Amino acid sequence: MFPTAPTNRGLSAKKPPDETETTTTGKEIVNTWFKGLMAIRSVGSGVFRRGLFAVGSICKGDFVVEYRGDLIDDAEAERRRKVYHPSCAAFFFLFKWIGKTWCIDASREDGSFGRLVNDEHRHPNCRMKKVEVEGSPHLCLFALKDIKDGEEITYDYGGNDCPWRIKNITHPAKSSHPAVMSEKRMEEAPSPQDTPQQMTLCAIDTHPAKSSHPAVMSEKRMEEAPSPQDTPQQMTLCAIDTHPAKSSHPAVMSEKRMEEAPSPQDTPQQMTLCAIDTHPAKSSHPAVMSEKRMEEAPSPQDTPQQMTLCAIDTHPAKSSHPAVMSEKRMEEAPSPQDTPQQMTLCAIDTHPAKSSHPAVMSEKRMEEAPSPQDTPQQNHQMRKLLQVLWGMKTQQASNTDAQQQSMAHLLESILWHIPLKNHQQRKLLQVLWGMKTQQASNTDAQQQSMEHLLESVLWHIPPKVKLHRKKHPGRQQRLGR
Numbered sequence: 001m002f003p004t005a006p007t008n009r010g011l012s013a014k015k016p017p018d019e020t021e022t023t024t025t026g027k028e029i030v031n032t033w034f035k036g037l038m039a040i041r042s043v044g045s046g047v048f049r050r051g052l053f054a055v056g057s058i059c060k061g062d063f064v065v066e067y068r069g070d071l072i073d074d075a076e077a078e079r080r081r082k083v084y085h086p087s088c089a090a091f092f093f094l095f096k097w098i099g100k101t102w103c104i105d106a107s108r109e110d111g112s113f114g115r116l117v118n119d120e121h122r123h124p125n126c127r128m129k130k131v132e133v134e135g136s137p138h139l140c141l142f143a144l145k146d147i148k149d150g151e152e153i154t155y156d157y158g159g160n161d162c163p164w165r166i167k168n169i170t171h172p173a174k175s176s177h178p179a180v181m182s183e184k185r186m187e188e189a190p191s192p193q194d195t196p197q198q199m200t201l202c203a204i205d206t207h208p209a210k211s212s213h214p215a216v217m218s219e220k221r222m223e224e225a226p227s228p229q230d231t232p233q234q235m236t237l238c239a240i241d242t243h244p245a246k247s248s249h250p251a252v253m254s255e256k257r258m259e260e261a262p263s264p265q266d267t268p269q270q271m272t273l274c275a276i277d278t279h280p281a282k283s284s285h286p287a288v289m290s291e292k293r294m295e296e297a298p299s300p301q302d303t304p305q306q307m308t309l310c311a312i313d314t315h316p317a318k319s320s321h322p323a324v325m326s327e328k329r330m331e332e333a334p335s336p337q338d339t340p341q342q343m344t345l346c347a348i349d350t351h352p353a354k355s356s357h358p359a360v361m362s363e364k365r366m367e368e369a370p371s372p373q374d375t376p377q378q379n380h381q382m383r384k385l386l387q388v389l390w391g392m393k394t395q396q397a398s399n400t401d402a403q404q405q406s407m408a409h410l411l412e413s414i415l416w417h418i419p420l421k422n423h424q425q426r427k428l429l430q431v432l433w434g435m436k437t438q439q440a441s442n443t444d445a446q447q448q449s450m451e452h453l454l455e456s457v458l459w460h461i462p463p464k465v466k467l468h469r470k471k472h473p474g475r476q477q478r479l480g481r
């Protein structure tokens with residue numbers, strides 16, 4: 001279960017565990033996301049503006065956060081690199097393990113924190129370590145020094161090709177460089193400054209894995225996944241299903257909002273299909289979702305269709321090769337220990353505002369992040385885009401992995417645009433998205449509940465019309481109506 005307090009912050013270096021203990025401790029590490037101890041804050045502009053910050057102090061040698069993602073072999077990493085937008089490579093972490101190159105692909109917006117940690121090669125305060133748990137490697141950040149409350153968590157990505165380093169840029173905000181991504185690499189040798197405990201953890205890295213067959217790892221993860229009878233998603237849905245009556249919030253789009261929503265002739269699906277069908281050749285560039293688009297919020301001129309088209313066109317499925325660890329399986333399987341859904345459920349169920357329980361992203365921490373200064377037009381687009389994405393997601397069986405990936409990125413940018421005071425809607429959207437991913441196992445009633453909830457999320461994205469009308473109070477008169 002989830003830790004309720006920051007008491008198990010980690011692995012103090014005071015008592016180096018023996019090998020058996022290390023395995024147990026390692027399991028603890030990956031079971032724990034340390035809710036309440038990390039805050040996502042803005043360090044600049046653009047998609048890569050986020051950074052991870054300590055909430056409370058962290059001691060040297062402590063475990064800080066896991067870099068979570070899909071564990072894939074180098075062949076699969078190569079395949080994904082070809083079909084992903086270049087910016088996704090920012091989330092690839094390559095490392096050696098049992099004589100082979102592996103990769104944690106954290107490009108999916110799964111709500112985890114490790115993927116948001118920025119690079120600092122001169123004075124990093126953390127260091128990445130491999131920790132083997134039940135035959136699988138996990139990448140975990142450990143504090144290299146005492147870290148103060150409010151300090152940004154950083155580590156050295158490795159390599160020398162990070163553009164921000166070359167330009168002596170320290171933060172995404174200051175970077176004029178496009179989102180050219182340098183992937184992270186980790187050498188196998190422990191560094192001299194490692195604590196005894198860290199050395200122990202590193203020593204584990206060098207032990208041969210219990211299984212050298214990649215597929216076994218995949219099987220293992222799948223076996224550990226919650227049983228179909230009791231998935232976190234179902235629990236989430238259950239919790240949500242039972243509450244609509246208690247909510248004073250109108251779960252049905254009002255007339256006014258319906259006006260803004262795509263018309264019947266223009267459903268999300270139709271819009272999506274239209275975009276796909278009619279404009280496939282608009283972009284000659286393979287990366288239609290250009291760096292500019294990735295870095296900037298969608299401009300008021302961009303239609304949802306255009307944005308969707310961008311996402312879709314950029315990533316034709318080029319490979320039918322079945323990956324050693326199938327992307328689909330890896331991506332869809334909820335992590336056995338603590339899925340985003342579970343964490344989100346926790347956050348929603350406990351009503352962060354009223355609870356002393358440190359929810360994953362507590363209200364306080366969400367509010368700490370700066371608000372995106374969206375225009376009403378942008379918000380309007382976000383709403384439309386969300387509807388489009390939802391429609392695409394409904395048809396996910398026919399989506400390629402790369403399209404799913406693009407959709408996840410777009411979802412992220414939508415989440416960013418939901419006003420921060422509506423943090424519960426943001427969380428809810430993340431939950432819904434996770435549930436939608438597993439829609440094959442959802443019942444009709446569950447699907448319907450999800451649709452209603454989506455509407456309630458849309459409700460919380462400020463409409464364009466309201467503000468627009470304020471700006472043009474005399475429009476009707478001018479038109480002589």
Ligand SMILES: C[S@@+](CC[C@H](N)C(=O)[O-])C[C@H]1O[C@@H](n2cnc3c(N)ncnc32)[C@H](O)[C@@H]1O
Binds near residue numbers: 048049119169182
């Ligand atoms: C794994 S992501 C880190 C989280 C990222 N900041 C975000 O908001 O998603 C890596 C990307 O963050 C940005 N980044 C990381 N460290 C940086 C630094 N020191 N200066 C500028 N940009 C950095 C780069 O765009 C990089 O490709």
